[in-house]
Amino acid sequence: MLKRPGYLGAGTTCLLLGGMAAGAAIGHALPAGGQWLGERMDATLLLLVVLLLFGVRFGAIVKALGHVRFIGIVLAVNFVLIPAVGYAIAAAFLNAHPLFMVGLAIYFMSPCTDWVLGFTRLADGNVALGAALIPINMLVQLLLYPLYLSLFTRHLVPVEGTLIAGTLLQWFLLPLAVAVIAHFMLRLSLGDARFGRLLAWIDRLTPWVVALLVAQIFADNIAVILEHGAVFGRVLAAVFVFFLATFLLGEWVSRGARLAYPEHALLTMTTAARNAPLMLAVTMTALPGQPLIHAAIVIGMLLEFPHLTLLRHLLLHSKRSPAHGRLHS
Numbered sequence: 001m002l003k004r005p006g007y008l009g010a011g012t013t014c015l016l017l018g019g020m021a022a023g024a025a026i027g028h029a030l031p032a033g034g035q036w037l038g039e040r041m042d043a044t045l046l047l048l049v050v051l052l053l054f055g056v057r058f059g060a061i062v063k064a065l066g067h068v069r070f071i072g073i074v075l076a077v078n079f080v081l082i083p084a085v086g087y088a089i090a091a092a093f094l095n096a097h098p099l100f101m102v103g104l105a106i107y108f109m110s111p112c113t114d115w116v117l118g119f120t121r122l123a124d125g126n127v128a129l130g131a132a133l134i135p136i137n138m139l140v141q142l143l144l145y146p147l148y149l150s151l152f153t154r155h156l157v158p159v160e161g162t163l164i165a166g167t168l169l170q171w172f173l174l175p176l177a178v179a180v181i182a183h184f185m186l187r188l189s190l191g192d193a194r195f196g197r198l199l200a201w202i203d204r205l206t207p208w209v210v211a212l213l214v215a216q217i218f219a220d221n222i223a224v225i226l227e228h229g230a231v232f233g234r235v236l237a238a239v240f241v242f243f244l245a246t247f248l249l250g251e252w253v254s255r256g257a258r259l260a261y262p263e264h265a266l267l268t269m270t271t272a273a274r275n276a277p278l279m280l281a282v283t284m285t286a287l288p289g290q291p292l293i294h295a296a297i298v299i300g301m302l303l304e305f306p307h308l309t310l311l312r313h314l315l316l317h318s319k320r321s322p323a324h325g326r327l328h329s
Contacts, residue, residue: 012115012207013305016298019211023218024225038220044213045281049172051206052278053179055199056113056135067129070263074133077253077271079140083109085245087152093238097231103296104235105152106283108242110141112273119273119308123315125265133270141275142172145282172282210277214298217284221291228292235299243307246271247314265315272311276301 027034086108094101113134120130187195218225250271254264280297287293 013302015207015211016214016301019214020218020298023215023220024222026215027219027222034219034222037216041213041216041220041284044209044216045284046175048206048209048213048277048281049175050179051202051209052113052281053172053176054183055202055206056138056179056183067132069257070129070259070267071133071136073253073257074267074270075136075140077249077267078111078137079144081249082111082246082271083148085249086242089238089242089245093234093241094231097228097234097292099290099292100228100231100235100296102153103283103290103293104238104300106149106279106293107239107274107276107297107300109148109152110145110275110279111137111270112275113138113141113278115305115308116269116273119312120266120269123265123269123312124262124319125269125315126262127266129263130266130270133266137270137275138278141278142176142282145286149286206277210280213280217291217294217298221295224291225295232299235296236303239300239303243272243303247311261319265319268311268315269308272304273308274300274304276304 023034023037026037083105087105090101090104090108094104117127117130117134121127186198190198247268250264250268254267259267276297280294283290283297284294
């Protein structure tokens with residue numbers, strides 16, 4: 001999903017900005033049109049979920065068996081350290097704006113399962129191990145989502161554990177099972193070449209579906225979002241600090257664990273990239289009627305791609321640096 005360099009970075013950011021602008025314009029000029037788009041968000045959500053789950057290569061998990069130490073390090077960083085750091089940053093910047101704080105905490109807590117592999121490839125990281133890590137990250141974050149949500153919301157929004165669990169089962173775990181079966185059956189029936197072209201088509205389609213969902217969110221809720229427009233700057237500042245903190249954390253862990261450059265690059269990318277499309281879909285089904293939470297997740301994506309592009313240059317520079325060998329030996 002979104003693993004080809006041509007669909008990374010500026011192009012996706014422009015799609016998101018375009019979706020926000022188009023949705024806001026429609027919702028402001030044609031409120032009835034905005035409402036019409038909002039009423040069809042469930043269909044877009046379902047399409048996005050299907051695309052995200054179908055593209056995951058779960059067969060790659062077996063490749064992780066020989067890298068238990070690295071997988072353990074990544075899981076500890078991604079699902080213990082980073083959620084704690086992310087929540088602290090969201091609370092520090094947005095304590096007076098609790099719904100935005102919850103949205104950012106959700107955005108921060110889940111590692112990417114799509115475009116991270118493309119940026120890992122661009123940074124000469126360990127792509128094969130990254131492919132094995134992606135389905136592990138997806139399964140763990142879906143299973144931990146109810147726990148994290150109950151911890152992060154602090155009774156700021158109504159959360160029923162049984163409802164969240166039912167939502168995940170209906171919207172994600174059952175579609176996940178269907179997606180895995182369809183993935184393997186189509187691979188067998190189509191052959192590797194044609195199935196690869198199908199996955200490439202899904203790669204190209206997914207950013208457009210995300211942009212459509214963003215447009216629907218803003219079209220249906222533009223009045224509420226504009227009332228809190230002054231908070232957007234604080235959201236962006238929190239995202240910037242989070243990315244800086246995760247970069248420093250990744251460098252510290254890589255050096256402490258003495259990771260070779262390919263694994264160092266992979267760790268840096270997987271701790272920086274966030275799983276905004278999936279978290280947006282999960283949160284819109286688990287917490288419906290909360291446009292400010294949804295908007296915070298969307299805003300977080302705006303800085304993510306420029307940040308990942310910068311990380312790629314920093315990593316490649318460190319790889320060429322004479323000091324690199326001494327630091328990782």
